[in-house]
Amino acid sequence: MGIYSGKNAVVTGGSSGIGLATATLLAVGGARVVITGRSQGALDAARERLGENAVALRGDVSSLSDLDALADGVKAELGTVDALFVNAGITALTPFESTTEEVYDELFAINVKGAFFTVQKLAPLLNTGAGVVLTTSVAGTVGMLDTSVYAAGKAAVRSMARSLSRELLPRTIRVNALSPGPIDTGILERSMTRESAEQFKAERVADNPMRRFGTLDEIAAAAAFLAFDATYTAGIELPVDGGVTQL
Numbered sequence: 001m002g003i004y005s006g007k008n009a010v011v012t013g014g015s016s017g018i019g020l021a022t023a024t025l026l027a028v029g030g031a032r033v034v035i036t037g038r039s040q041g042a043l044d045a046a047r048e049r050l051g052e053n054a055v056a057l058r059g060d061v062s063s064l065s066d067l068d069a070l071a072d073g074v075k076a077e078l079g080t081v082d083a084l085f086v087n088a089g090i091t092a093l094t095p096f097e098s099t100t101e102e103v104y105d106e107l108f109a110i111n112v113k114g115a116f117f118t119v120q121k122l123a124p125l126l127n128t129g130a131g132v133v134l135t136t137s138v139a140g141t142v143g144m145l146d147t148s149v150y151a152a153g154k155a156a157v158r159s160m161a162r163s164l165s166r167e168l169l170p171r172t173i174r175v176n177a178l179s180p181g182p183i184d185t186g187i188l189e190r191s192m193t194r195e196s197a198e199q200f201k202a203e204r205v206a207d208n209p210m211r212r213f214g215t216l217d218e219i220a221a222a223a224a225f226l227a228f229d230a231t232y233t234a235g236i237e238l239p240v241d242g243g244v245t246q247l
């Protein structure tokens with residue numbers, strides 16, 4: 001018996017990085033976990049790694065019809081949900097002068113609209129006492145170069161942790177936000193050249209009080225804490241960032 005035996009979890013963006021690390025922690029602990037993402041290849045690889053406690057459902061969180069299909073799939077696979085980790089997200093680092101409407105719309109469609117409607121569509125399946133964890137970012141709290149649209153979106157999601165808590169607490173469902181500091185998941189390399197990513201990462205280490213990146217395990221443990229253990233906590237944003245937003 002693992003500590004999450006009998007629990008059901010959904011991790012959006014569970015095919016990679018922070019989401020996969022959290023899905024792994026929960027599945028190893030005995031939870032049944034649904035992971036999502038757009039790439040079938042990444043989902044298949046993650047499902048293989050997670051083992052029989054995991055189910056992979058493909059979908060784009062910016063598409064409401066995909067989210068309806070996700071809710072149907074989760075209902076069929078899990079029935080009800082104890083932990084919802086709203087983690088799917090992208091980044092784009094561009095100077096504000098050259099940020100295009102296309103980049104703006106994509107960031108808000110996935111990171112903000114996607115987060116809101118993921119909660120709305122899956123809320124009917126959440127059990128009494130369930131925990132919802134929204135993924136924000138240090139960029140939503142401190143001003144950083146080249147991140148203005150991404151940062152504004154994450155600040156919007158941070159706000160949702162408060163208002164959605166108000167909406168869902170009558171059902172004893174807690175909504176909190178988890179704000180990771182720099183975690184080396186490859187997300188930067190997917191949005192810029194390798195050289196730019198290396199420079200950005202070196203700057204993040206230099207300005208971090210702990211002088212290092214956080215690990216996937218450190219974020220996964222915090223996500224599980226907020227989802228399952230923080231039973232008297234609602235509407236907060238938990239920074240797991242080496243102290244960079246606090247010191």
Ligand SMILES: NC(=O)c1ccc[n+]([C@@H]2O[C@H](COP(=O)([O-])OP(=O)(O)OC[C@H]3O[C@@H](n4cnc5c(N)ncnc54)[C@H](OP(=O)(O)O)[C@@H]3O)[C@@H](O)[C@H]2O)c1
Pocket residue numbers: 012013014015016017018019036037038039040042059060061062087088089090091110114135136137138179180181182183184185186187190
């Ligand atoms: N890594 C960091 O330093 C850091 C710091 C602060 C906050 N964050 C946040 O943490 C979250 C996870 O980031 P990560 O670093 O783990 O990134 P990652 O390794 O790139 O993982 C992102 C996950 O989200 C999925 N995804 C992206 N767009 C999606 C969409 N439209 N619909 C469904 N799934 C989608 C990806 O799969 P597909 O691409 O196949 O869809 C993947 O599974 C993001 O919200 C990010 O903003 C990360």
